[in-house]
Amino acid sequence: MKGLTKKGMARLLALTMMIGCLYISQLDVAIINGESLNNNMSEFAFATKNELIELYDPSVANSKVGKIVFGKDNSGKDAEWYVLGKDSEIGGENIVIVTSRGIGRSKFWNNVGDTTYSYEAGTGYGDEPGSIKVCSNHYGISTLRKNILSLTADTTYFTAAEKSLMQPTTIKNNDMKNNLEYTTKDLLYALKGDSSDMDTLFVGSNDDKILDADKYWKDGSEFWLRSNSKTNEVYSYYAKTVVTANEKVYVSDMNVSYAKEIRVATNLDVSSVLFAAAAKTPEDVVTTGTITKYNAMKLRFDGSDKEIGNILINKVKNVLVATKEADAEEVVCVVIQGNDGEKDWYYSKVIEDEEVINISDVKSEVGLTNDINLSECKVWMEKTIDGLIYANDDVVYSSDIANVVITGIDTPTAKVQLDTEYEAQTVGIKTSSSNIIWTVNGNETELVADYDTVYTANLTLDTIYTSHFTDETKVFINGKEASVTYNNDGTLDVSYTFENTGMRKIGYLAEGYEGVYDGQPHGINVDVTAPIDATITYSQDGVEYSEESPVFANVGEYTVYYKIEKNEYETATGSKKVKINKKELFISAADQTITYGQEINTDNYIVTGLVDGDRVNGIVLAPSSLGVTNDGFITINIEKVTDNNGIDVTENYAITYTPGNLVIGNAIITYSAIGYEGNYDGEAHSICVEVTEPVDTMVTYSLNGVDYSEVNPTFTDVGEYIVYYKIEKENYDTVIGNKLVKINKIEEQSTVYEIIEGLNFEWEKGISKDVNIVCKGTFVGILKVKIDGEFIVDTGYTVGEDSASVILMSSYLNTLNVGNHTLEIMWENGYATTTFVVKETTNVEEETEPQRETEVQEELESQQESETTKEIDTQEESENKEGASELYIPDTGDVGIGGLLVLLLISGCAILFNEKMKQKTS
Structure with a gap:
């Protein structure tokens, strides 16, 4: 698709669903709450999962007959199975299926005579495992059963993925020799029947799936049943269809040593099945065909996590856009299946990257006479992995575009080039169709506008595939509604007529002013280029005009209107703004470090950003605390800012105040401390501590430097004594020291008076x-x-x-x-x-x-x-x-x-x- 890449397509799909003014027109989908809405397709051509479980159960009245493909037969062809509905003894969503023809051949038993059968506990022979003698027609030990079980181990019959869907079924069998009923539990098992009812066979856990010969087994073949003869130990039953004029069908017994076809039943887990459809996968790039009751359907499994692809349908353009996931390694195809009222048909196409499929081409390739209505078809993308077909049936439909907004077309002005391109502001519009055709009175005109002329802009709008117009779509050009014609091909013809281009225009340039307050006057500037002798007048209210252009110095936003006049010219009017923004003014208190009791320096600040001639008045600095602190601050404020004339211009500034950091340290205690030294005199002595400043300090003493009290210790006896002292007061550095008290011995007196x-x-x-x-x-x-x-x-x-x-x-x-x-x-x-x-x-x-x-x-x-x-x-x-x-x-x-x-x-x-x-x- 031109101009639409795979990634772009994905983005458009997501964006389309988000546009609030658009709505998604929903088509009927294949499955809603498990019920089919494709009632126009035949039961042998399409079935939902619920229909597989319920519609084809032969034990239900008015049931349908349908077949599916599952695995291969002994010739390598697709094995076809009749769908028989749910087995009530097996949990979950499941169906019983039985082969519609033989998938191999086998004898019932190779040897004639009794043999030993090893059984498991709880299978009818007792609560413990063991062995027992049985006769040749015993199904549990038969060659027929062994050969049937070998099919599940052979990957030529079933892939690992197919085998994972098969669930074991417990069935009942008869032991003629020991006259008892026993059970076997296998993925595949033979059908049941005997001569008491020669036209009916049975399958399922309770043998409740009754197969009528006319519907399920009149193809002229003979195949072994698991039922043994009730009278002959070497005979077992088989089913036989003889295709004659009267189509005789019957069940009879025969010697177990004869070889006959193998027909089997199994149970499938269908919890991950989306639907079953008879459409074939492409053998080439494109495969088409019709579906009859002889065709078998193929199961399509949920492929939402398999990287398959996306489908977009544009109802108006009647196209389907299929996009393959970039990481998909397997072959991916898109499938359309429907019924034209006469027959079921399908269309399959391999998708390499992105394909735009015209539905009219599908009609032609399938060979249909009636138009295809995708609302009545099943559409999906699929790929095959290990024998299973994974499908994605999520479909996105194109969105209705209610309104289209067109910009980029200027009003025609005399002697000015007309615009040739436009811009569509609405999602979903093709941008390639952007040419404008200008007409005057219905005739195409030159691309330079003239004076006193009425011009019409003409354009054709188209959409991308994610969107479409309706006959109610409106188009707006420069905010005004245009005339719209809806075309059968989904495009819109749009026309919009502009006002008369008018008289000659005055050429001029008008400029406003925006700046930061600088104390100077400012106004707008109007420069007339032609004619040079035009008169310019100004106004602040748009009513009273004068030739004096107003100017402004203070902060604010001012509108100045102007009018330019000249005879024989269209008067030009307009307005411009004068915007004066506040100037940033920074007033900062400096950081200060003082001691307790000391006042801050109120002149320590910085002012930056003042306009020349302006000055700051009434600066006030204040400390956050008078006490000792490491994280204080100094606030700063001003009274006002004035200009040279003393006029308050504070409002012209955006003032930023920055407090300074304040550290108030402890003050110093002034004191003296004196020790003592002298000869022993019998007196008590100590140190002397005197505080000069501040008052009311607390002096304590200690003999060990740890335990202090207010008592100054004294000493009389000879010796050296260290006395520690501590001087304390809040907001002052604590003083800690010591002095020595030394009392000497009196020397021996040598003189006797x-x-x-x-x-x-x-x-x-x-x-x-x-x-x-x-x-x-x-x-x-x-x-x-x-x-x-x-x-x-x-x-x-x-x-x-x-x-x-x-x-x-x-x-x-x-x-x-x-x-x-x-x-x-x-x-x-x-x-x-x-x-x-x-x-x-x-x-x-x-x-x-x-x-x-x-x-x-x-x-x-x-x-x-x-x-x-x-x-x-x-x-x-x-x-x-x-x-x-x-x-x-x-x-x-x-x-x-x-x-x-x-x-x-x-x-x-x-x-x-x-x-x-x-x-x-x-």
């Missing part, structure tokens, strides 16, 4: 005053005092100038126990020692009240002076010593604060006593 005053003193409780101990020498370092080997508190003594003297306070000495005591005064470069005795009061003289008052007054003054001196010494000493308050006070006479309270009580009494004496004196 001389006590020149207060050596070996005695002190009497309640009477003696403070004791002044004066030493001789040059002293270094802090002075310490031990009594009885233990340091005493600094409230128990005062230190004199240059650390050369120590005053032991009577308030302290009064706390000691009566007895001997040792005194040690220590400096860094030496020491001095002595002993002293504390005694009880032994003799207290009577004192007059004035004397006692004087003593008490002196005592108070001395005590106040001592306390003042001690406070000064204590303050000075505290600058150089730590932890003196923790020094041990000896137990001897230790009354501590209690002693002081007693002393204060005595002082109070003295004051009261003094006041009383003054009153008496007065």
